[in-house]
Amino acid sequence: MLTRRSMLASLAATAALPAMGRAQPVPVPAPASAKAAEKISVDARPVPAFDTRDPSRTRFGSLQYRSGLVLTSSYRDFGGISALRLDDKGERFVALSDKGMWFTGKITYGGAIMTGLVDVEAAPILGADGKPLEARGWYDSEALALEDGIAYVGFERVHQIVKFDFARDGVYARGEPIPQPIGMRRLPDNKSLESLVLVSREKFKSSPLAGMLLAISERGLDSAGNIQCWIIGGKAPATFGIRRTLKYDISDAAQLPSGDLLLLERKFSLFGDTGIRIRRIPLAAVVPNAVLDGATILEADLGYEIDNFEGIDTHETEHGETVITLISDNNFSMLQRTLLMQFTLIE
Numbered sequence: 192m193l194t195r196r197s198m199l200a201s202l203a204a205t206a207a208l209p210a211m212g213r214a215q216p217v218p219v220p221a222p223a224s225a226k227a228a229e230k231i232s233v234d235a236r237p238v239p240a241f242d243t244r245d246p247s248r249t250r251f252g253s254l255q256y257r258s259g260l261v262l263t264s265s266y267r268d269f270g271g272i273s274a275l276r277l278d279d280k281g282e283r284f285v286a287l288s289d290k291g292m293w294f295t296g297k298i299t300y301g302g303a304i305m306t307g308l309v310d311v312e313a314a315p316i317l318g319a320d321g322k323p324l325e326a327r328g329w330y331d332s333e334a335l336a337l338e339d340g341i342a343y344v345g346f347e348r349v350h351q352i353v354k355f356d357f358a359r360d361g362v363y364a365r366g367e368p369i370p371q372p373i374g375m376r377r378l379p380d381n382k383s384l385e386s387l388v389l390v391s392r393e394k395f396k397s398s399p400l401a402g403m404l405l406a407i408s409e410r411g412l413d414s415a416g417n418i419q420c421w422i423i424g425g426k427a428p429a430t431f432g433i434r435r436t437l438k439y440d441i442s443d444a445a446q447l448p449s450g451d452l453l454l455l456e457r458k459f460s461l462f463g464d465t466g467i468r469i470r471r472i473p474l475a476a477v478v479p480n481a482v483l484d485g486a487t488i489l490e491a492d493l494g495y496e497i498d499n500f501e502g503i504d505t506h507e508t509e510h511g512e513t514v515i516t517l518i519s520d521n522n523f524s525m526l527q528r529t530l531l532m533q534f535t536l537i538e
Contacts, residue, residue, distance in 0.1 A: 228313065229281065231307040231311050231313050232265065233266075233307070234287045235260040235306065235308060236260065237258070237259070238260060241259065241491075241495055242496075246492050252489045253489065253538075254534035257305075258534075259530060260305055260308075260530070261528050263528060263529070268292055269313070270523045270529055271292075271522065273332065274286060274502045275287075275502035276445060277298075277506050280507060281446075281516065282297050283336070287344065289330070289331050291316045291324050292314065292315055295310075295312050306536070317363065317366060318353075319365050328349070331347040332346055332477070333501070334386050336388055338389040338473070341356065341357065341389070342357040343387050345385070347381060347382075348383065351368050352368065352404070354366065357392060372406070373428070374430070375421065378411040382409045382410035382411065382440065384406060384408060385441055386441055386454075387405065390403050390446070390474070395474070400474065400477060405420065405452075406420060407454075408420065410441075418433040422479065432481070432483065438460070438464065440458065441454055442455050442456060443500075443501055443502050447513060448537070453469055455467070455469055459499075460534075465492065465493055468489065470484075473485075489534070497519075499520045500517045500520065501518070502518040512535050513536040514536075515535075517530070518532075
């Protein structure tokens, strides 16, 4: 079975998957109405330290700072990155912008240090008719799950989840909306679907959540003030909640190799109460009707090199280290940055 990680090694679906004994996918031509993927150049400036007050410090909670980059491009639509998924090596990536765009490419390294991005391409996210979804008003693409060759994209404002056969068609895949769970359409327009996690059937076959899609809102609150979430893919969609604390909203989620969930959170205030947080929640705790909380493994305020972090993913190095990658959404503003940062998880 194709996994997200092996599939990412052939992002454009033009090369055979590197798996012995598995059927090789047949490249599918782009739909006649689709705009071709565009090669773009991205510049990278290193961020040598995470703590601006003490550049020599590298340990932050349960994380060790590895490296960071400030990303810029002359390509007009670069930015607004709201989700990121990586391959097994932490090199090949698929990202979303909140203008309805795919970005694909490769992170380069010098040892354990990120040095830049290469082979970057941009392409519009397509609907079932082969036309960009942005043209029908489905542009606020905020959430991405990519596993077993299937991609799911969550759109705010319209509260829709769209499914793509990414292993077969890459960025030319045509999206098909999946049925909305009850209650999802009542989410706040700009605090709607923000995180999607597809629990791999291959990796977590013993989990009752194997093959299920977890959909997490940014700040869609239930009557008790908990953040609303859904389990999709069983006989019927189920709901669960995540406790909202200290005014943090959820901006993305990812799985550790163990299966545990990492929740990326942020808060913003004109009066200075601004920061990011990462919480860890055991996968086994995700059951229908549960209200979940988790240990904080990182919390940082404006004294650190943070911005509007909206994407998180994990991978393991050849030395067995678990690396957490974060990316920020600059909102296409000259006052904000696209930051790409990596930390090592210290268990």
